[in-house]
Amino acid sequence: MIAISLADLAAVVGGTVHGDPRAGRTVVSGAAYLDSRHPEPGGLFVAIAGEHADGHDHAAGAHAVLGSRPTAAPTVVVRDPAVALARLARHVVDTVAPTTYAVTGSHGKTTTKELLAAVLGSGGERCVATAGNLNNELGVPLTCLRLRPDTRELVLEMGARGLGHLAWLSEVAPPDVAAVLAVGSAHVGEFGGPALVAAAKGELVEALAPGGTAVLNADDPQVAAMAVRTRARVLTFGRTGEVSWRAPALDARGRASFVLTHAGEEAPVRLALTGRHQVANAAAAAAMALAGGRSLDEVAAGLSAARPAPQSRSAVHERADGLVVLDDSYNANPESVRAALDTLVDLGRARPGRTVAVLGEMRELGEGSAALHAAAGEQARAAGVDVLLAVGSGAWPAGGERVADREAALAWLRAHVGPGDTVLLKASRAVGLETVAAGLLARGR
Known part of the structure; x- marks a missing residue:
């Protein structure tokens, strides 16, 4: 971040500096951050009072704090830290x-x-x-x-x-x-x-x-x-x-x-x-x-x-025995599922084994969720996917294989896939299919 004293920061966001008499001269030059477990040298800890944790309780040792009440560290106190954070960001954008x-x-x-x-x-x-x-x-x-x-x-x-x-x-x-x-x-x-x-x-x-x-x-x-x-x-x-x-x-x-x-x-x-x-x-x-x-x-x-996207975004891994895993488990919606299914079939064309689509629930789809899950299942069949493995009790259509959770999905895959097969893992983030990818790649059949 551009260097700024807490006194000037308080003026930008409409806050008040708390701490010893020299607190206002404290200069923030490092990044702002939310996780007290990973402090930034010279940075600004933004203390948010959440449903399960209150950042103010973990401010000890911070270089400087932006929060809604005083802490053990030099603190700019504001009514709403999230709003103040946005004001500070706009100030920095305008300055740079x-x-x-x-x-x-x-x-x-x-x-x-x-x-x-x-x-x-x-x-x-x-x-x-x-x-x-x-x-x-x-x-x-x-x-x-x-x-x-x-x-x-x-x-x-x-x-x-x-x-x-x-x-x-x-x-x-x-x-x-x-x-x-x-x-x-x-x-x-x-x-x-x-x-x-x-x-x-x-x-x-x-x-x-x-x-x-x-x-x-x-x-x-x-x-x-x-x-x-x-x-x-x-x-x-x-x-x-x-x-x-x-x-x-x-x-x-x-x-x-x-x-x-x-x-x-x-x-x-x-x-x-x-x-x-x-x-x-x-x-x-x-x-x-x-x-x-x-x-x-x-x-x-x-x-x-440009290098490949981060882990769990269409990442292709090949196990030592020749099993290929397409880990696209980061998130899912109907459009991205269809794209992932096309990618699975494209990869499978060049390989001797079966294509296996492991699909977990797509979240936040509202009243049309059942129809959208059913349509994605039909898309898998129409695209030529050999095996559809549905994870959970969601609204995937009848047919194919079905397991209760990700642990059961990993057990099924270990028992039924092997060298030459290509496996897609796709679901909303909360389903956690990245653990299935890790377990499947960790050992052979």
Whole structure:
């Protein structure tokens, strides 16, 4: 974070400094953080009083604290630490003035953010990007507070669980380039319906100033329709977009190569990510980078150099005996499940054994949950998956195999899969199928 004294910090957020008489001169220069178990040298501990734990009780030893009551450390006391954190983040963004890129969508936003960060060069201080999927009202400000005086570009993943969320996050970090990837079924139960999902996602492009750029998915009608909701220039991506691709192909590991196209120019790309659906994510990242001033050749080189996404996001592992595990257990919604099933079948074509889809519950789908689970099960059959293993008592259709929980899933897999087989693990995060992946890879049959 840019260096700031607690006295100045208190003035920015409307708080009061508590501690010894010298507390106001304490300078915060490290990152802000929420977990007292992982303090940042010279950083700011943000003490949140939660349902199960109160950060104020764990502030001892912190360099400085932002909280709602005094602690043993020098503390700026405010009424609401989360609101104060956002105010501080906006102050830092305004002070550093980076080019700010924001991406949202029902699926694909974390991968697109990572690809864009790779293109822009997030390895150094000149570009700061969201770590993991810290995309909410706490994660976005925490990312902004990692800005340094010489940072030139800020890449933010922004999530929403209701109307007004993206409008608020855009007040924290006003975007210069904003992308909406898709309006899907994720979190429909929380929003109250697909139309409200689209309304909420469009808040991001509404926040753009006339000099900004809205990057929209031309292949998603609900996203393409957002063009009328922004004052900014519109740049589309997709099969029918201004930024597009041709000649897509997959290698034996399911990694895509294609020719990126824009404004009559072309450049080859070879992704290190698994799945044909990654081509669209790459095109979205490309459009954002082009909007920010990168050349097509720079973009293509950056996409090709990007490393695979973190563990449990379409990660392909091969056991010593030849069993392949596609661990995509990080999260799930109907759209991402369909993409994962296509990837499973693509991988299986080059292998002698069976394809096995281990599918756990998709959460937060609302009243349509049963129909969406049934449709995904039918998609698995239509795609040519050999075995469907449903985990839990969710709404997966009859047929195939069914087990009660992840422990039973691991036992079933150890008994029924082996060399030459390809196994997909896909479910909402709370199901915890990443433990099944780890157990399956830990030993042979």
